[in-house]
Amino acid sequence: MAREADGLSFLQTQGPEGIDKLALTTRADSFLEKFDNWVQSHSIVPFVFDTACCSLEYGWHFNDQFAHDSFSPEQIEACDSDLLLIGGTINLKTYPLIRKTYEQMPKKKWVVAIGACPMSGGPFPSYNVVKDVSKDIPVDIFIPGCPPTPQDIMDGMKLLKQRIEMGVMASGNS
Amino acid sequence: MVTPNSFLNYYSGKLNVIDDSNAELILEPNEDIKGIFKKLKEEFGFIMLIDIFGLDLLKKKSFDPQNERRFQVVYILLNMEMHLRLRVVVNVDVEKNEVLPSCRDLWAAAHWCEREIWEMFGISFGTESEKRLLSVSGLKGFPFRKDFSFNGLDESLDSEESIFENITDVPKYKLNLVDSFSIGPIHPALKGSMKLHLQIEGDGILNSQLEVGYLHRSIEKLCEEKLYTQIIPLTDRLNFFSAASNNIGWCKAVEDLVNIEISDKAKAMRMVASELARVSDHTQCIGSIARAVGMFEPIQLSISIKEIVSSLFERLCGSRFNSSISRIGGMSVEVPSGWVNDCLTTLKVISKKVDEIDTHLTRSTLWIERLRTTTLNAYDAIDLGITGPNLRACGVNYDIRKVSPYYFYEDVEFEIPLGINGDCYDRYLVRIEEIRQSLKIISQVLDSLPLGKMCVDKLKTELDLNPLNFAPNLCEGYSMTETPNGELGFFISSDGENRPYRVKIKGPSFFSAQAFSSMLENTKVNDAMISLCSMNIVAGEVDR
Ligand code: SF4
Numbered sequence: 001m002a003r004e005a006d007g008l009s010f011l012q013t014q015g016p017e018g019i020d021k022l023a024l025t026t027r028a029d030s031f032l033e034k035f036d037n038w039v040q041s042h043s044i045v046p047f048v049f050d051t052a053c054c055s056l057e058y059g060w061h062f063n064d065q066f067a068h069d070s071f072s073p074e075q076i077e078a079c080d081s082d083l084l085l086i087g088g089t090i091n092l093k094t095y096p097l098i099r100k101t102y103e104q105m106p107k108k109k110w111v112v113a114i115g116a117c118p119m120s121g122g123p124f125p126s127y128n129v130v131k132d133v134s135k136d137i138p139v140d141i142f143i144p145g146c147p148p149t150p151q152d153i154m155d156g157m158k159l160l161k162q163r164i165e166m167g168v169m170a171s172g173n174s
Numbered sequence: 175m176v177t178p179n180s181f182l183n184y185y186s187g188k189l190n191v192i193d194d195s196n197a198e199l200i201l202e203p204n205e206d207i208k209g210i211f212k213k214l215k216e217e218f219g220f221i222m223l224i225d226i227f228g229l230d231l232l233k234k235k236s237f238d239p240q241n242e243r244r245f246q247v248v249y250i251l252l253n254m255e256m257h258l259r260l261r262v263v264v265n266v267d268v269e270k271n272e273v274l275p276s277c278r279d280l281w282a283a284a285h286w287c288e289r290e291i292w293e294m295f296g297i298s299f300g301t302e303s304e305k306r307l308l309s310v311s312g313l314k315g316f317p318f319r320k321d322f323s324f325n326g327l328d329e330s331l332d333s334e335e336s337i338f339e340n341i342t343d344v345p346k347y348k349l350n351l352v353d354s355f356s357i358g359p360i361h362p363a364l365k366g367s368m369k370l371h372l373q374i375e376g377d378g379i380l381n382s383q384l385e386v387g388y389l390h391r392s393i394e395k396l397c398e399e400k401l402y403t404q405i406i407p408l409t410d411r412l413n414f415f416s417a418a419s420n421n422i423g424w425c426k427a428v429e430d431l432v433n434i435e436i437s438d439k440a441k442a443m444r445m446v447a448s449e450l451a452r453v454s455d456h457t458q459c460i461g462s463i464a465r466a467v468g469m470f471e472p473i474q475l476s477i478s479i480k481e482i483v484s485s486l487f488e489r490l491c492g493s494r495f496n497s498s499i500s501r502i503g504g505m506s507v508e509v510p511s512g513w514v515n516d517c518l519t520t521l522k523v524i525s526k527k528v529d530e531i532d533t534h535l536t537r538s539t540l541w542i543e544r545l546r547t548t549t550l551n552a553y554d555a556i557d558l559g560i561t562g563p564n565l566r567a568c569g570v571n572y573d574i575r576k577v578s579p580y581y582f583y584e585d586v587e588f589e590i591p592l593g594i595n596g597d598c599y600d601r602y603l604v605r606i607e608e609i610r611q612s613l614k615i616i617s618q619v620l621d622s623l624p625l626g627k628m629c630v631d632k633l634k635t636e637l638d639l640n641p642l643n644f645a646p647n648l649c650e651g652y653s654m655t656e657t658p659n660g661e662l663g664f665f666i667s668s669d670g671e672n673r674p675y676r677v678k679i680k681g682p683s684f685f686s687a688q689a690f691s692s693m694l695e696n697t698k699v700n701d702a703m704i705s706l707c708s709m710n711i712v713a714g715e716v717d718r
Binding site for chain 2: 053055123146
């Protein structure tokens with residue numbers, strides 16, 4: 001009984017004020033955030049929105065997450081993921097779809113645009129291609145290139161990881 | 175017996191003979207177009223429709239709005255026995271509500287072409303053709319007309335059409351088993367974005383439809399604003415798995431248009447590049463079928479072959495995939511020293527890996543059982559305008575490299591593999607054999623690589639080869655090459671400017687995609703993805 005009085009009970013540590021007494025930082029919420037972000041940065045679930053040529057470079061690496069012959073509609077996956085990878089040309093027909101996918105994702109989310117096409121329309125300044133997806137979808141990292149090399153994509157992903165560790169996201173600003 | 179002569183005599187007055195295997199026939203809409211087409215098909219053996227496309231003459235310098243009709247519809251027909259290509263030009267005036275007869279019942283391939291012409295030019299072929307194919311619903315105006323300007327979408331035009339009609343021939347007690355669902359447009363098994371709608375009963379497929387247009391970038395329209403050289407990178411993005419062969423096709427089309435003869439070395443290197451592209455395209459197709467079946471080893475092998483080929487391209491021209499390797503009048507790069515040797519050594523590695531894929535798959539019972547689906551017979555395939563390995567898998571021996579050889583394809587030794595049944599397994603067999611033949615071609619060409627320059631000497635042509643000034647005279651022409659997916663054709667119409675007046679790209683996948691829409695009936699849901707992968711439909715080429 002006496003120990004309980006001067007120490008912490010288990011239940012107390014579970015509360016919002018409890019855990020910071022165990023922490024090695026002086027500011028309570030920053031530890032939680034840090035811990036959260038650290039967890040985030042290691043458990044990202046990407047949703048790959050690849051429409052065109054850019055998927056050549058990274059498609060084979062990211063796509064293994066899907067069971068290949070499963071016919072589950074993609075939207076279910078979008079709800080569970082927190083990273084949207086946009087690779088390839090977005091045209092007027094796919095644009096509503098990508099906006100819907102983005103809205104369906106949870107609040108905490110990051111967006112990476114791969115290639116020149118989602119940034120600026122790439123080599124296609126035509127009526128049917130969306131010039132800049134970031135008008136409606138806040139993008140965290142743009143990886144330029146047509147298509148970017150695997151090295152470029154790796155570098156971009158490293159930057160993204162730093163952002164996640166710091167807890168910065170473009171979607172929070174809007 | 176029909177001979178070229180009897181055909182020439184019949185149309186002697188109207189026919190423009192372009193060369194040995196090309197001719198042009200000009201018709202007016204008040205003639206009996208349907209009857210002429212019927213005669214062409216049934217008597218003169220033009221059994222395959224290569225392409226139909228529209229042409230807006232409004233901005234042509236020679237156009238006279240008072241006396242001439244504003245639009246042209248061009249049909250390209252092929253007689254596979256005589257290797258004769260006929261271009262039929264029909265003049266139409268849309269303002270006078272002229273409706274062309276649909277030739278869907280003569281050539282099934284015409285359907286999607288007619289739909290495309292309707293949405294792009296507003297030329298109608300009857301009500302069946304008045305459905306959108308590529309462009310987004312709600313688009314105002316007809317984008318390929320010369321006076322089109324884009325100003326927003328009209329939401330009110332947006333109409334949700336039901337994809338499948340209500341079925342009536344299923345017994346009532348089975349009706350609750352009938353369901354429909356869609357896959358895509360984003361799905362890793364699809365090459366580019368497209369949507370596959372299926373209507374099923376239990377696990378059997380009743381109806382299917384492939385919806386395209388999710389990657390429509392209107393490359394053809396863009397071509398009208400770009401210099402001839404600037405179009406090369408755009409063509410890379412058609413079939414992005416084998417970019418090199420696309421831009422070689424484009425450059426060949428332009429060179430044929432203005433009669434430039436490129437150097438021997440450039441010809442040889444173009445062959446090497448397009449065969450390398452064929453190797454990587456076919457391996458990735460086989461890899462994707464293996465993925466759909468769920469086999470692991472072949473996927474890894476095909477990725478590694480793709481890696482090897484792309485690193486060869488990287489050493490050759492600095493870019494891994496979208497290489498833009500060819501230029502009008504030659505190639506963009508000199509062969510780096512040592513590259514030929516490296517390539518010859520890597521060919522051995524590739525061929526070993528191909529053998530390995532072969533041992534994993536060809537005799538595997540699981541593989542054979544899963545792939546014995548979706549049969550396409552030769553008659554339907556020709557009717558639907560399919561070309562390339564998909565056609566050869568049905569047993570039709572038609573390869574442009576053999577029938578109208580370009581570059582040195584006459585001189586190298588290679589064979590055309592053919593299938594028998596036309597099912598997925600045959601398509602796989604044809605592809606794996608074609609990889610071997612391609613390797614054979616590359617090694618033969620590299621063994622006797624001609625000396626010389628990569629680009630045309632400036633003195634040899636009176637045309638200015640400077641990209642800014644390069645302008646063919648007033649002319650038009652159609653030229654084709656054999657790309658991994660089949661016949662890739664470019665129709666170029668020039669008005670004497672440094673930008674083409676109209677470019678039409680005949681993508682082989684466009685016709686495969688159209689055929690696929692009706693191929694899935696009476697198969698199992700499980701097989702849908704395998705069949706789709708085996709047809710190797712690439713969205714970039716379908717939508718353009
Ligand atoms: S950025 Fe280039 S490679 Fe990527 S999708 Fe666009 S055109 Fe293709």
